Amino acid sequence: MSALLDVAGVTRAFDGRTVVDGVSFSVAAGEAVALIGPNGAGKTTCFNIIGGQLAADAGRVRLDGRDVLGLRPGRLARRGVGRTFQTAAAFPSLGVRANVQAALLARRGGTLDPVRAARRRHRAEADALLARVGLSALADRPAGVLAYGDLKRLDLALALAAGPRLLLMDEPTAGTAPDERHALMALVDGLVRDDGLAVLFTEHDMDVVFGHAHRVVVLADGRAVASGLPERVRLDPTVRAVYLGGDSADAAEPSSRYPESPPA
Numbered sequence: 001m002s003a004l005l006d007v008a009g010v011t012r013a014f015d016g017r018t019v020v021d022g023v024s025f026s027v028a029a030g031e032a033v034a035l036i037g038p039n040g041a042g043k044t045t046c047f048n049i050i051g052g053q054l055a056a057d058a059g060r061v062r063l064d065g066r067d068v069l070g071l072r073p074g075r076l077a078r079r080g081v082g083r084t085f086q087t088a089a090a091f092p093s094l095g096v097r098a099n100v101q102a103a104l105l106a107r108r109g110g111t112l113d114p115v116r117a118a119r120r121r122h123r124a125e126a127d128a129l130l131a132r133v134g135l136s137a138l139a140d141r142p143a144g145v146l147a148y149g150d151l152k153r154l155d156l157a158l159a160l161a162a163g164p165r166l167l168l169m170d171e172p173t174a175g176t177a178p179d180e181r182h183a184l185m186a187l188v189d190g191l192v193r194d195d196g197l198a199v200l201f202t203e204h205d206m207d208v209v210f211g212h213a214h215r216v217v218v219l220a221d222g223r224a225v226a227s228g229l230p231e232r233v234r235l236d237p238t239v240r241a242v243y244l245g246g247d248s249a250d251a252a253e254p255s256s257r258y259p260e261s262p263p264a
Contacts, residue, residue, distance in 0.1 A: 003026035003027065003028055004028055004029045004063065004064055004198045005026060005027040005061070005062070005063055005200065006026045006060070006061070006062040007024055007025050007026065007046075007061050008059060008060045008061075009059040009060060010046060010049055010056050010058070010059030010061065011023075011057050011058040011059050012045055012046075012049060012054065012056050012057050018222055019045045019222050020049070020056075020222050021042070021221070021222035021223045022058075022223065023042070023046055023219065023222070024224065025217045025227055027200050028198060029165065029197070030193070030197070031192065031199070031214045031215065032188065032189070032192050032199040032200075032201065032214050033199070033201075033213060033215045033216070034201055034203055034209045034212075034213035034215075034216045034217070034230075035047060035200060035202050037218055037242070038220065038242055040221075041220050041221065042219050042221070042222040042223075043219050044202070047200075047202055050200070051083050051168050052068075052070075052072050052075070052076045052081075055070060056069060056070075063076075063079055063080070063165075064165070066079075068081075077162050080163070080164050080166060081164055081167075082162045082163075082164030082166070083168040083169070084156055084159045084167070084168070084172055085170055086171045086174050086175075088154060088155035088158075089158065090151065092143050093142055094143060095139065095141065095142055096130065096138050096140070096141055096142075096143055096146070097127065098126075099143050099154060099158060100126040100130060103157075103158045103162065104121075104125055107162050126139075127139065129157045129160055129161060132187070133153040133157045133160075133187055134183075134187070135154060138150060149176045149177065149183075152172065152173070152180070156172075156184070156187065160191075166197075166199075166200070167191070167199045168199075168201070169188070169199060169202070171202055171203060172184060172185070172188070173203065178207075181207075181208050182208070182211065185211070185212040188201075188212065189212060192214075209230070210230045210231075213230055215227065215229060215230070216228065216229075218233060218238075218239050220242045225238050225239065
């Protein structure tokens with residue numbers, strides 16, 4: 001499969017400490033790749049470089065053969081990159097359907113105030129997206145009253161409203177119950193399989209990683225130490241050593257330097 005996303009030699013340092021050190025991997029259309037590693041491995045920094053929240057010191061990021069390194073999230077969204085966040089970016093006082101309508105309006109650039117105009121436009125398309133993520137019955141409820149698992153589904157619908165070819169998912173199942181985790185990832189499996197979406201996700205739950213990723217990339221101390229099919233990565237002695245408590249798990253990434261915010 002040819003790569004939709006191609007990451008090559010990406011490097012970033014903070015205060016003289018290299019946090020991401022020459023990381024390279026790819027994601028093809030119709031493929032889900034998990035980017036994993038212990039705390040301090042560099043995965044959040046790498047993820048934010050790809051998503052445009054953080055600049056790289058060196059390396060290359062290409063989307064469908066075009067250089068996108070350094071583009072801000074809004075421009076990446078227009079190139080076909082969607083993203084979900086650990087904390088959903090919904091408007092809590094707005095209805096679930098209206099949230100999706102606002103995202104559709106923002107994608108099309110048809111109004112300066114998509115929130116105010118949301119309830120009047122793109123209702124059918126919004127309902128189709130809600131049906132896809134299993135939220136049809138909650139369409140008229142304010143987003144602020146949703147259970148956390150349903151809020152994660154809404155976040156996925158908002159990302160899909162941008163019509164992405166590549167979906168970046170940052171800890172998609174964090175804070176959800178075990179049954180909700182696999183139900184959410186089953187939705188993602190369908191998007192990958194049926195729509196040919198390329199998905200890159202970070203995740204701490206290894207059952208989710210090995211149950212839903214086609215390939216796994218493992219970072220430790222800022223470097224990619226393993227990459228391949230889930231079962232092969234699971235048995236890799238270096239990966240087993242990393243997850244048995246290597247020194248790399250003790251260093252925290254300087255997350256305060258790159259606050260995560262939804263794409264503009």
